[in-house]
Amino acid sequence: MQERVTMADVARAAGVSSATVSYVLSGKRPVAPETRAAVEAAIAELGFTVNSTARSLRTGRSSLVALIVPDIANPFFAQLAATLQEELRGLGIHVVVCNTRARRDEERALLAEAVQQRFAGVVITPFRLLPRDFEAVTRAGIPVVVSADVPFGPVDQIMPETRTATRQALERVTAARRRRIAMIAGPRDATGGDPRLELLRTLALQFGTSLPRELVVRGEHTREAGAAGFAELMDRRYRPDAVFCGNDVIAVGALDKARELGVDIPGDVALVGHDDAVFASLVRPQLTTVRYPAEEVGRAAARLLGERFDGRGVHRTVRVRAEFVARASA
Numbered sequence: 506m507q508e509r510v511t512m513a514d515v516a517r518a519a520g521v522s523s524a525t526v527s528y529v530l531s532g533k534r535p536v537a538p539e540t541r542a543a544v545e546a547a548i549a550e551l552g553f554t555v556n557s558t559a560r561s562l563r564t565g566r567s568s569l570v571a572l573i574v575p576d577i578a579n580p581f582f583a584q585l586a587a588t589l590q591e592e593l594r595g596l597g598i599h600v601v602v603c604n605t606r607a608r609r610d611e612e613r614a615l616l617a618e619a620v621q622q623r624f625a626g627v628v629i630t631p632f633r634l635l636p637r638d639f640e641a642v643t644r645a646g647i648p649v650v651v652s653a654d655v656p657f658g659p660v661d662q663i664m665p666e667t668r669t670a671t672r673q674a675l676e677r678v679t680a681a682r683r684r685r686i687a688m689i690a691g692p693r694d695a696t697g698g699d700p701r702l703e704l705l706r707t708l709a710l711q712f713g714t715s716l717p718r719e720l721v722v723r724g725e726h727t728r729e730a731g732a733a734g735f736a737e738l739m740d741r742r743y744r745p746d747a748v749f750c751g752n753d754v755i756a757v758g759a760l761d762k763a764r765e766l767g768v769d770i771p772g773d774v775a776l777v778g779h780d781d782a783v784f785a786s787l788v789r790p791q792l793t794t795v796r797y798p799a800e801e802v803g804r805a806a807a808r809l810l811g812e813r814f815d816g817r818g819v820h821r822t823v824r825v826r827a828e829f830v831a832r833a834s835a
Contacts, residue, residue, distance in 0.1 A: 510551045510552060510553045511553075514551055514553070515544065515547045515548055515551060515553050518547035518550065518551060519540075519543040519544045519546070519547040520543065521540060521543065521544060525540060525544065526544055529541050529544040529545065529595075530595040530596070530597075567622060567623055567624055567625055568597055568598055568599055568625060569598070569599055569600075569601050569622070569624050569625060570589070570593060570598050570599070570600050570601070570624060570625050570626040570627065570628060570810065571600075571601050571603055571615065571618075571619045571624050571626075571627045571628070571629075572585070572586055572589055572600050572601065572602050572603065572628045572629075573603045573605060573612065573615050573616070573627065573628070573629040573630070573631075574586075574602070574603070574604060574605065574629075574630050575604075575605050575606065575607040575630060575632045575726070576604065576606070576607065576726065576727070576754075577602060577604040579726070579752070579754055579780075579782065580782040580783045580784060581752070581753075581780045581782050581797075581799045582630070582799070584783070584799035584800060584803070585652075585799040585800075585802055585803045585806075586600060586602045586803075587803070588799065588800045588802075588803025588804060588807075589628060589803040589806055589807055591803075592803060592804055592806075592807030592808075593807050593810070593811075596811065596814070598625055598626075598810075601624075603615045605632065607632040607633065607725060607726070608632075608633070609632075609633035609634065612629075612631060612632065612633060612634050612638070613634070613638055616629075616634075616638065616639070616641065616642050617641070619642060619647060620641055620642055620645045620647065623645075623647075624647055625647070625648075625810075625814075626647060626648040626649070626650070626810045626813065626814075627642060627647060627648070627649045627650070628649075628650045628652065628806045628810070629649065629650070629651055629652070630651075630652045630653060631651060631653055631657065631696060632695055632696065633694060633695060633696055634657075634696055635696060636657050636658035639651075639657065639658070639660055643659065643660065648661065648809075648810055648813035648814070649661065650662070650663065650806045650809045650810060651663070652664075652802055652806065653696075653697070654697065654700040654701065655696065655697030655698075655700055656822075659820055660820060661809040661813070661820050661821050661822070661823075662820075662821075662822045662823070663802055663805050663806060663809070663822075663823050663824075663825060664822060664823075664824050664825070665797050665824070665825055665826075665827055666824045666825065666826045666827060667701070667704065667795060667797065667827040668704060668708070669826075669827075669829075670795045670796070670826075670827040670828055670829040671701075671704055671705060671708055671795060671827075671829075672708055672711075673829035674749070674777050674793070674795060674829050674835070675705070675708055675709060675712050676712070677793070677829075677831060677835060678747045678775050678777065678835055679712045679713070679714065681775065681835075683746040683747040683775055684713075684714045684746070685714075685720065685743060685744070685745040685746045685747065686705070686709050686714055686715070686716050686720065686745060686747050686749070687716070687720035687721065687722075687738050687745035687747065687748045687749070688702055688705055688716060688720070688721050688722075688748065688749045688750070688751070689722055689723075689724070689730070689731055689734035689735065689738070689748060689749075689750045689751060689755050689756075689759060690702040690721055690722070690723050690751050691723065691724075691725070691726055691751045692723055692724065692725055693723055699723075699751070701751055701779060702716075702721065702751075705749055719741065720738065720741065720745050722734040722737045722738060724755075726751055726752050726754060726755060727754060727755070727758070728754050728755070728757055728758035728761070729758060730755060730758060731750060731754065731755035731756060731757060731758020731759045731761075731762070732758040732759065732761050732762040733758075733762075734755070734758075734759065735748065735758070735759035735762040735763060735766075736762050736766070739762075739766055739768060744774070745774065746773070746774055746775065747774065747775040747776075747777070747835065748774055748775070748776050748777070749777045749779075750776070750777065750778050750779060751779060752778065752779045752780050752782075753778035753779060753780045753781065753782040753784070753785050753792060753794055754782070755778070756776055756777070756778035756779075756785075756792055756794070756834075757778075757784065757788060757792075759776055760776065760788060760792075760834075763776070770790055770834050771790065771833065771834050771835050775793070775834065775835035776792070776793070776834040776835055777793050777794060777795070777834070777835050778792045778793070778794035778795070778834075779794060779795045779797065780794065780795070780796070780797050780799075781794045781795070781796030781797070781798075781828075781830050785830070785832070786832065789833075790832070790833035790834045791832035791833045791834065792832055792834050793830065793831055793832045793833070793834045793835035794830050794832070795827050795828070795829055795830070796827060796828045796829070796830045797825065797827045798825065798827075798828075801825045802825055805823045805825060808823075809821060809823065
């Protein structure tokens with residue numbers, strides 16, 4: 506039987522130390538391009554793979570990280586999953602994607618499963634969880650990274666910085682003399698409320714307009730909810746002339762309903778999404794949106810987990826800046 510190729514074998518073939526091979530695989534430290542090329546050539550020639558099984562036996566943990574998201578059909582979360590997997594591959598870590606359908610019971614069950622299976626880590630976008638729901642995971646010593654708009658207590662967290670981008674979206678809308686601002690927002694029982702709604706309401710006042718209660722409709726972050734919400738807004742006595750959406754999936758549902766009702770976008774109503782999902786530039790009219798980069802969120806989550814694997818004890822919060830993307834819908 507052929508013996509397994511080790512990191513030391515790769516190091517000898519490349520003429521470097523085993524530590525350098527580790528740095529190339531994990532990305533924890535910079536490596537000169539020519540050195541990286543030599544290591545990668547040795548890896549390819551020898552057929553080296555990371556022995557995650559041996560590490561699991563040594564640490565008592567699996568080589569799996571759970572990525573728990575509310576809607577895997579949303580391209581934002583698909584891109585997040587792809588980036589996280591790519592970033593963790595060099596550490597011999599594999600990503601298991603878990604879909605909660607934004608249900609609290611599913612979220613709690615998946616956290617319990619991560620503890621039972623001794624996962625190496627958890628990255629989660631919670632929808633209806635509370636900070637106390639993470640206590641069992643953290644007590645088990647499993648690193649947790651939360652991606653959310655509101656703080657979740659003593660865990661590592663990724664939070665968006667969207668104020669500037671939202672302000673720019675409002676500038677564009679109000680510059681076109683649109684004053685009746687509406688929003689298709691998320692459900693009332695989401696943990697922490699709806700920070701995107703509250704930010705829009707606060708900033709609207711600075712532009713001499715407002716976001717009145719009667720022009721806010723709520724629903725899940727789905728295409729169907731977007732269509733229903735847009736229809737409800739168009740049935741108001743005083744129709745809005747600009748509609749902001751909690752995410753791009755909602756906005757696509759609104760576009761569907763606008764076509765059905767004969768409402769011109771952006772002639773009659775300006776439409777603004779959130780996230781800049783891959784389809785935002787493919788729909789017609791192309792969707793004006795606030796870009797929250799899923800790739801950056803994935804990279805930040807991988808960095809936070811890697812630091813935890815290396816023994817960092819202090820919790821960190823990483824802020825990811827959003828950008829305004831002007832297209833044809835507003």
